[in-house]
Amino acid sequence: MKQINDYIDSIFYNQDNILEEVLISIKENGMRSISVSSSTGKLLSMLVSISRAKNVLEIGALGGYSGICLARGFGSKGKLTSLELVESYAKLAHSNLTKAGFGDQVSYMTGPALQSLEQLVSSNKEFDFFFIDADKENYENYLNYCIRLAENGALIVCDNVLAHGSVADESVEPKRHTEFMKKFNETVAKHPQLESILIPIGDGLTISKVQK
Numbered sequence: 001m002k003q004i005n006d007y008i009d010s011i012f013y014n015q016d017n018i019l020e021e022v023l024i025s026i027k028e029n030g031m032r033s034i035s036v037s038s039s040t041g042k043l044l045s046m047l048v049s050i051s052r053a054k055n056v057l058e059i060g061a062l063g064g065y066s067g068i069c070l071a072r073g074f075g076s077k078g079k080l081t082s083l084e085l086v087e088s089y090a091k092l093a094h095s096n097l098t099k100a101g102f103g104d105q106v107s108y109m110t111g112p113a114l115q116s117l118e119q120l121v122s123s124n125k126e127f128d129f130f131f132i133d134a135d136k137e138n139y140e141n142y143l144n145y146c147i148r149l150a151e152n153g154a155l156i157v158c159d160n161v162l163a164h165g166s167v168a169d170e171s172v173e174p175k176r177h178t179e180f181m182k183k184f185n186e187t188v189a190k191h192p193q194l195e196s197i198l199i200p201i202g203d204g205l206t207i208s209k210v211q212k
C-alpha cells in the first residue's frame, strides 16, 4: 500500500508552495503531522469541483491543509464550515486559509464536533459536501449527523478508513482503529441511504452519495 501511494504521490504531485507552508506551520506549532496526503488533497479538490459543491462541512481542521484543498474545489463561489476541537488549531487553520485566499469563505466552530453538529442540526443547516477526518471513535456518529445535514445527492468523504491497511491485512501493525474502521466500512457499504465506494489513496477514503 505504501509503495503504491508513494508512486502515485511521486507522479501526480505538483509543487505547491502554499500547502508546503501549511505543513511547515504545523511542525513549527508543535502539532502532529497528520494532514491528508498530497494525493488525497488533490482528490478532495477534484471531488468538490466535479460535484459542483458550494457548501462544504469539514470535521477535523488541524492546520488547514484539507480545508485549502476543499476550498480550491469551489473557488470563489463557495463556503467552508470547519469543526475543530482545539481553538489554537482552528486559529492556525484560519490563518493558513487566509494566506491561500479563502479567509472570508471559511468559518470555524471549535469544541467537540458532536456539539457543533447538534447546533448545525438545530439551526436547520444543509450542506452538499462533507469531509470527515477527526477522532475515529466517533466516525459512525459523524456519518449519521452528516446524513441528517445533507442535501439530496450530497457527497460524504471519510479519511483513514483503511487504518494503515490493517482492515485488510492482519499482519499490519500497529492495529490502531482497525476494528472501528472495519465496522464503519461495513456500515457505510450497507447503509440504505448511501451509495458508496472505498478508494485506496492515502490511508483510504470512502466516498458516499446520499439519497434522501
Ligand SMILES: C[S@@+](CC[C@H](N)C(=O)[O-])C[C@H]1O[C@@H](n2cnc3c(N)ncnc32)[C@H](O)[C@@H]1O
Pocket (backbone or CB within 6 Å): 034, 035, 036, 059, 060, 061, 062, 063, 064, 065, 066, 067, 083, 084, 085, 086, 089, 111, 112, 113, 114, 133, 134, 135
Ligand atoms: C487528522 S487531523 C485533521 C487533518 C486535516 N483534515 C487535514 O488533513 O488538514 C484530526 C483533527 O481532528 C481534531 N479532533 C479530534 N477530536 C475531535 C473532536 N471530538 N471534535 C472536533 N475535532 C476533533 C484534532 O484536533 C485534529 O486537528
